Amino acid sequence: MMCGDLKIMCVFLLILNLLGDNYGAKGEPQVPCYFIFGDSLVDNGNNNVIRSLARADYLPYGIDFPDGPTGRFSNGKTTVDVIAELLGFDDYIPPYATARGREILRGVNFASAAAGIREETGQQxxxxxxxxxxxxxxxxxxxxxxxxALAQNSPDGRTCAQNINVANQLFNNKLRALVDNLNRNTPNAKLIYINAYGIFQDLIDNPFAFGFRVTNAGCCGIGRNNGQITCLPFQNPCQNRNEYLFWDAFHPGEAANIIVGRRSYRAQKSTDAYPFDIQRLAQL
Structure with a gap:
């Protein structure tokens, strides 16, 4: 969730179709390629090769992932891994740092932990x-x-920091408006908005319905609510990881990522996606 020094969850961008209208033969993915841009929420190893404190290529990160620690800031899969599965890819999209040869044509993950969202970091x-x-x-x-946020801003360790969430909602409203603007003014392009804020609100409001018992602390970390910093190398995480909404101080665990990824691909509520979900976008 960190964007430089701002420590906020960055918006991330997925490109689902690159000059391709046909799905191809039966059994092939629903789209020909899949490119990912973002920060630590979806980084899958790009930071492993650079000198940075924003790295997750050590246990207990990846403790529930088949390949172990890969650089994912999670105990297991990220949301974009889940979306790749639902789109029909037979493997996860590789990080840019290690992608080679023709596999690049299928898609690359450019996400990097602590990446920024300011204009100077890219162009629309x-x-x-x-x-x-x-x-x-x-x-x-x-x-x-x-x-x-709870460790630093909540008086009781449970009440969400509304000043931060209000700012998040203002940003999201502008982002949704940008989708409308670009859909009107960019020929042949199709953009959609995923309401991650609303999906996560459901998990916070009714955690037991989704199997979560702990929503105010990380499964792994240091300090109050395990919320001061991310997991230390070889730290022992909680045993009941699927019952924790958050894996560490900033990032949701695999159980939450699976829910967000599935509802991004196939909306369960009309507010999950605008104007439609990823599944529909892939069919167009």
Missing amino acids: LTLYNYGARKFVLIGVGQIGCSPN
């Missing part, structure tokens, strides 16, 4: 001009409810 249409036509913009989530 660096991508459209290279042929990208289908985009998913995923909104900012409940940053004010993260263990880090």
